[in-house]
Amino acid sequence: MARSMHVRRPATLASLAAELGVSRTTVSNAYNRPDQLSPELRRRVLETARRLGYPGPDPVARSLRTRKAGAVGLLLTENLSYAFRDPAAIGFLEGLALACEDAGTGLLLVPANPEREDVAAVHRAGVDGFVVYSVPDDDPHLAAVLERPVPTVVCDQPDLGNVDRVGIDDQAAMHALAQHLISLGHRRVGVVCMRLARDRNDDFVTPERQQAAHFHVQRSRLAGLAQAFASVGVDWATVPVAERFDHTMASGASAAAQVLERDPHITALICTSDILALGAMAELQRRGLRVPADITVTGFDGIREAEQAGLTTVRQPVLEKGRAAGKLLLDSAERTRPRAVTLSTELVEGTTAAPPRGTAEERWFGP
Amino acid sequence: MARSMHVRRPATLASLAAELGVSRTTVSNAYNRPDQLSPELRRRVLETARRLGYPGPDPVARSLRTRKAGAVGLLLTENLSYAFRDPAAIGFLEGLALACEDAGTGLLLVPANPEREDVAAVHRAGVDGFVVYSVPDDDPHLAAVLERPVPTVVCDQPDLGNVDRVGIDDQAAMHALAQHLISLGHRRVGVVCMRLARDRNDDFVTPERQQAAHFHVQRSRLAGLAQAFASVGVDWATVPVAERFDHTMASGASAAAQVLERDPHITALICTSDILALGAMAELQRRGLRVPADITVTGFDGIREAEQAGLTTVRQPVLEKGRAAGKLLLDSAERTRPRAVTLSTELVEGTTAAPPRGTAEERWFGP
DNA sequence: AATTGGTTCTGAACCGTTACGGTCACTTCA
DNA sequence: TGAAGTGACCGTAACGGTTCAGAACCAATT
Numbered sequence: 001m002a003r004s005m006h007v008r009r010p011a012t013l014a015s016l017a018a019e020l021g022v023s024r025t026t027v028s029n030a031y032n033r034p035d036q037l038s039p040e041l042r043r044r045v046l047e048t049a050r051r052l053g054y055p056g057p058d059p060v061a062r063s064l065r066t067r068k069a070g071a072v073g074l075l076l077t078e079n080l081s082y083a084f085r086d087p088a089a090i091g092f093l094e095g096l097a098l099a100c101e102d103a104g105t106g107l108l109l110v111p112a113n114p115e116r117e118d119v120a121a122v123h124r125a126g127v128d129g130f131v132v133y134s135v136p137d138d139d140p141h142l143a144a145v146l147e148r149p150v151p152t153v154v155c156d157q158p159d160l161g162n163v164d165r166v167g168i169d170d171q172a173a174m175h176a177l178a179q180h181l182i183s184l185g186h187r188r189v190g191v192v193c194m195r196l197a198r199d200r201n202d203d204f205v206t207p208e209r210q211q212a213a214h215f216h217v218q219r220s221r222l223a224g225l226a227q228a229f230a231s232v233g234v235d236w237a238t239v240p241v242a243e244r245f246d247h248t249m250a251s252g253a254s255a256a257a258q259v260l261e262r263d264p265h266i267t268a269l270i271c272t273s274d275i276l277a278l279g280a281m282a283e284l285q286r287r288g289l290r291v292p293a294d295i296t297v298t299g300f301d302g303i304r305e306a307e308q309a310g311l312t313t314v315r316q317p318v319l320e321k322g323r324a325a326g327k328l329l330l331d332s333a334e335r336t337r338p339r340a341v342t343l344s345t346e347l348v349e350g351t352t353a354a355p356p357r358g359t360a361e362e363r364w365f366g367p
Numbered sequence: 368m369a370r371s372m373h374v375r376r377p378a379t380l381a382s383l384a385a386e387l388g389v390s391r392t393t394v395s396n397a398y399n400r401p402d403q404l405s406p407e408l409r410r411r412v413l414e415t416a417r418r419l420g421y422p423g424p425d426p427v428a429r430s431l432r433t434r435k436a437g438a439v440g441l442l443l444t445e446n447l448s449y450a451f452r453d454p455a456a457i458g459f460l461e462g463l464a465l466a467c468e469d470a471g472t473g474l475l476l477v478p479a480n481p482e483r484e485d486v487a488a489v490h491r492a493g494v495d496g497f498v499v500y501s502v503p504d505d506d507p508h509l510a511a512v513l514e515r516p517v518p519t520v521v522c523d524q525p526d527l528g529n530v531d532r533v534g535i536d537d538q539a540a541m542h543a544l545a546q547h548l549i550s551l552g553h554r555r556v557g558v559v560c561m562r563l564a565r566d567r568n569d570d571f572v573t574p575e576r577q578q579a580a581h582f583h584v585q586r587s588r589l590a591g592l593a594q595a596f597a598s599v600g601v602d603w604a605t606v607p608v609a610e611r612f613d614h615t616m617a618s619g620a621s622a623a624a625q626v627l628e629r630d631p632h633i634t635a636l637i638c639t640s641d642i643l644a645l646g647a648m649a650e651l652q653r654r655g656l657r658v659p660a661d662i663t664v665t666g667f668d669g670i671r672e673a674e675q676a677g678l679t680t681v682r683q684p685v686l687e688k689g690r691a692a693g694k695l696l697l698d699s700a701e702r703t704r705p706r707a708v709t710l711s712t713e714l715v716e717g718t719t720a721a722p723p724r725g726t727a728e729e730r731w732f733g734p
Numbered sequence: 735a736a737t738t739g740g741t742t743c744t745g746a747a748c749c750g751t752t753a754c755g756g757t758c759a760c761t762t763c764a
Numbered sequence: 765t766g767a768a769g770t771g772a773c774c775g776t777a778a779c780g781g782t783t784c785a786g787a788a789c790c791a792a793t794t
Contacts, residue, residue, distance in 0.1 A: 010516055012780055023744045028782060037742065055514050060436060060493045061780035063427045064749050070491040071475060080468045084461035094451035101447045101478040104485075106492060108438060108475045111468040118471075124437040125473060126427045126493050147422050149377055379750055390774045395752060404772065428750035431779050 011054035020048055031057055063126060071106035072329055073127035075145055077135040080111050086247060086275065087303040091318030092133060092155070098319075099326025112141040114198065119144040129329045131155060136198050136214035153329045155321060158216040165340040166325045170217050173314045173345040174224030177298060178270070180312075180347060182232055185355045186268040186296060189234075190259035191225065191241040192252060192280055193272040194218050200245040202254075204262070207237050221272045221300065240266075244276065252279020253286075260287070267296060267356035274299035274306035274313055281309065281352070292354035302348055312353035315346045378421035387415055398424055430493060438473035439696055440494035442512055444502040445614075447476050453614060453642065454670040458685030459500060459522070465686075466693025479508040481565065486511040496696045498522060503565050503581035520696045522688060525583040532707040533692045537584050540681045540712040541591030544665060545637070547679075547714060549599055552722045553635040553663060556601075557626035558592065558608040559619060559647055560639040561585050567612040569621075571629070574604050588639045588667065607633075611643065619646020620653075627654070634663060634723035641666035641673035641680055648676065648719070659721035669715055679720035682713045 017024045022041070029036040030045035037045075049056070063069045074096065076083050083089040100107045105128075111121050122144040130145045134156040145152055146163065153164040181189065196205060196213035210226070213219035226236040240262040244251035255276065256269060269284075271277035277299030281291055291297050299306050302315025324341045384391045389408070396403040397412040404412075416423070430436045441463065443450050450456040467474045472495075478488050489511040497512045501523040512519055513530065520531040548556065563572060563580035577593070580586035593603040607629040611618035622643065623636055636651075638644035644666030648658055658664050666673050669682025691708045 013782095014780075024781080025745080025783080026743060029743085032782080041742085055516050056490050057782090058431075058780050059491050060427060060430045061749090062491075062782075063493055064425075064431050064751085064780080065782045067749075069427060069493065070488070071493075073473075080464040080474065081461045084457050084464060090451050090457060094448045097447040097451060097476065100476070101480065104478055104488060106440075106475050106477055106488065107447065108473050109464065109467075110473055111471055113468065121437070121471060121473065123423055124426050124429075126430055126436065126438075149422050380752095381750070391751080392753095392775080393773060396773085399752080402771095408772085424752085425750050428779090429752070431750080431781085432752040434779080 011049070011052040013054075013057060016045070016049055016052060016054050019052065020045060028057065060126070069126045069128050070104075071108045071127050072100065072326070073108045073110045073122075073125045073130045073145075075110050075112055075122065075130055075132045075135065075141055077112075077114055077133070077139070079113060080109050082247075083109075087305065088273070088301045088318050089133070091303075092322040092325075095319035095322025095324075096131060096326045097322070099323045099330060103326075103330045105330060110141075114139070114141075122148070129153070131325045131329060132157065133325075134215070134217060137216060138214050139198070151329055153325045155325050156217045159340070160338075162338050164328050164338050166321055166328060166343070167217075167341075168316050168321070168343050168345050170220035171224040171227075173316070173347075174221040174272075174300070175228045176347055177300070177312075177314050178225050178228030180349070181268050181270070181296065181298065181353065182228060184296070184353060187229075187232065187234055188263070188266050188356075189229070189239060189268040189270055190256075190263060190266040191222070191239060191270045191272070192255040192259060192276050193222060193241060193243050194247050194276065195245045196243055201243050202245055202251075203243065204258070205241040205243045209243075210241065218272055225270060247273065247275055249275055249279030249282060252276035253283035254279075256280035256283040257287075268353070269295060269297050271297065271299050274301045274303045274311060277311055277313065277352075278305060278309060281311075291352050294357065296353040296356070298353055302346070306350075307348070310351035311348075312350040313348050315348050317343050317345075378416070378419040380421075380424060383412070383416055383419060383421050386419065387412060395424065427493070436493045436495050437471075438475045438494050439467060439693070440475045440477050440489075440492045440497045440512075442477050442479055442489065442497055442499045442502065442508055444479075444481055444500070444506070446480065447478050449614075450476075454672065455640075455668045455685050456500070458670075459689040459692075462686035462689025462691070463498060463693045464689070466690045466697060470693075470697045472697060477508075481506070481508075489515070496520070498692045498696060499524065500692075501582070501584060504583060505565070505581050518696060520692045522692050523584045526707070527705075529705050531695050531705050533688055533695060533710070534584075534708075535683050535688070535710050535712050537587035538591040538594075540683070540714075541588040541639075541667070542595045543591075543714055544667070544679075544681050545592050545595030547716070548635050548637070548663065548665065548720065549595060551663070551720060554596075554599065554601055555630070555633050555723075556596070556606060556635040556637055557623075557630060557633040558589070558606060558637045558639070559622040559626060559643050560589060560608060560610050561614050561643065562612045563610055568610050569612055569618075570610065571625070572608045572610045576610075577608065585639055592637060614640065614642055616642055616646030616649060619643035620650035621646075623647035623650040624654075635720070636662060636664050638664065638666050641668040641670045641678060644678055644680065644719075645672060645676060648678075658719050661724065663720040663723070665720055669713070673717075674715075677718035678715075679717040680715050682715050684710050684712075 013027050014024055017027045026037055027045055030042045108127050110125050117140050119140050122141055129151040132142055132154045135142050137158055155166045196218050210222045230236050240259045242255040242258045244255050269280055271280055277297055281297050289295050299311045299313035302313055306313050380394050381391050384394045393404055394412055397409045475494055477492050484507050486507050489508055496518040499509055499521045502509050504525055522533045563585050577589045597603050607626045609622040609625045611622050636647055638647055644664055648664050656662050666678045666680035669680055673680050
C-alpha cells in the first residue's frame, strides 16, 4: 500500500523482470537483441519499463560487464579550459572529435591540472583508450595513463617505445624555416619559445635547458634551429632564447622585449608558435619597428590568425593530427604496434620575413 | 608453473588480495582509505600490485559501486566537431570546462548526430549529469537525456518545467537591438536567421514557422524583432526572413543575397548571429554596398571576430553561460529545483549601424 | 515415431569493486 | 581486574547488467 509512498528505489532490470514475471535475460534482450524475443513480449517489456520509470540498462553496469566504455579520454597538458583558447589545440580537438563521432564514441576531457600532481582523474576515467596531447615527457599524468591497461595514442611526444604516436617532424620543419631565414641572409637572430619543462622559467634559456627540455615539440624545434644556424657558423650558445610559461600573446610580447633588450641588433625573431609571434609583432609595432623592414618575425603552426597577419610560419595540419590520433586509437583492429603517423608540414612564406637591412641592396646588384 | 605463460588474465583487486592473503576490503582500503590499514601492509599491497601489474581499482567497477562517474555529459545540437568551429560554442565549452576542472570532474562530449535519430550514445554515457546546449525542443536526444535519472541543466532552451536552466533573455535583447535600429530610423528591414527546426529550410520563413520554431533562441530573437517593429507599425509578415540550416559565413552571405533580391530597398539587415552577419557583410561588400552608408548590418553574440569588424551586435556572456551551467550541475547540494540563471546582455554599438540613407541629412537639419 | 530445426525464454555465472557492519587483539584507565 | 576504547582487518552483500549454454515447446521433415 504505502510502499510506493516512500523513496521508491529506482527500477532496475531485475525489478522489471520480476514485475513481468520473466527473466532478466529477457528484459536485457528486449533492449539489446530485439530478435531474441517475440515482438509481443518486447512490447510488454518496454511498456512496463515506461510505466515503472525504468530508464533502460544502466550504462555503467553495462560497461563493467561488456568491458567497453564507449568513450576515449583526452589528456592535455594544460587546464581543460586552455584547450579552448589555443587555436591549434582547438583544431586538434576538432579533428579528434571528428574521428570520435565517426566511430560513435564519446570524448572525455580528463581534468588534469598540471599544477597539482593529482593523478586521480586519470584513474577515475572510464574510457576505452587515451589520447595524450603534448604533455611533458615526465608528466605524472602521462605515466598514469600508460599504466592503465588500455590502448593509448600520444601526440607530439617523443617515441615512447611501444606506444602509438602521431606528430610531425618538428625538427625538420623548423630546420627548413631556419634555412629560409639563412638564405635571406639572417645570421643574428633571437628566439622566443614556449615552456620547456614543468617549472616556470620566464627568462632566457641555457643550451642545457634547451636540450633537456621535457616538451618534445619545443625541444625538437629548438634543435632544428640550432642545427641549421650552427651549420652556417652561428654560435648557438650566444643566441638569446627567451622562454615563456604561458602560451599567450602577452607572453610573446614580453619575451620579444626581453630578447631585444639583450641584443638590439638581431635581424630576425623566431618564435616557436604563432601565438607568441603575434604577440611579438604587437610589441615590435609598439616599439616602432617595422616588420619585415626593420626585423623579420616568424611563427609556427599556421593558425588562421597568423595567416590573416601574413605571418611567415610553418603550417602543420592540426585537424588532421587530431583525426589521425582518433583513428589510430579506434582502429584498434589487428594492430602491429607500435604504429606511428608523421604528418607533413609546409613552409608558409608570408610577409613578415625579408632579408636583413642592407641586404636587399646587395641583392639588387648581385650576380 | 606454466600458468603465467598463458594469457594471464589481468590482475584484479581480488586476485591481489588472494596473492597477499588479505581481504579485498583491505586492498581496496590501501587505495582509497590509507588510514584504514597499517603503513607496512599498505606498502606491501602497493608493491605486490606493481609486481603483478595491477593498475589500481577499475574505474568502471568503482563507478558502478559508488554510483559516481566523475564526469558530466555535454549534449550539443550539432556534430561534435561543429562545436569547435563556432566561436560562441567554444566560449561556452571553455566556461563549462572551467567549472568542471574546478570540481575535478571530467567532461564527456556525447556524440549526438542530429541527422540520425540514434539516441544510443545518450544511453551509453556514464555520467553524473548532463548539460544540454541549444538543441531543438523536440530533439529526441534531449528527450533521452531527460529520461535518464541524473540531474540535467539545459542551456538556451525554453522552460522545461522542472529542469535547471541557464540562458539569456533573447527576446528582450533582440528587442533592444531592434529599438536601437528603429530609433536610427529603420523601418524597412530584412532578417537572416539560423535554422529554426530540425528540417532543412534554406529559404524564406513564414510567420507561422517563425512562431513554431523549435530552437528557443531563434524563436525568441525573432519574436523580439517582430514585437519591436510591429509596435512602430511595421507589418512583420512582409519582412523577408531568410533561414539557413548551416551556421556558416557562407550561409550568411547567401541568405543576405536572397533577402536583397526579394527587397532591394531594405535599409538594415538584421542577422541572428555574428557569424551570419559577417557572412552577410562579405556579400554586401562583394555587391559594392557600403556598410553602414548604404545599408546597416547587425549581429548577435559578440564574438571576437565581430568586435574586430566593428559589428553592431548584442554581446552575451558565452563563457559565463558555460560556467554557470557547470556550476548549477555540480552544486547539486540542497537544490531547490528548478533553478534558473538568466545572464545579462549588452548592446554593442559598433560601426555597422547608422541611420538609413537620407535620414542623416534630416538629422543635420533636425529640430 | 523419431529426428531435426527454429524460436523463445531461463538459470547461473560473471564483471571488479566498495559499503556496511562487524570481529578480534591489544591498550588504557579507573 | 574488568570495562571501555582503539586500530587493523574481514565477510557479506550489493551495484546493475550481459552472456552462454541449455530447456521447453512446437512444427516440419524423415
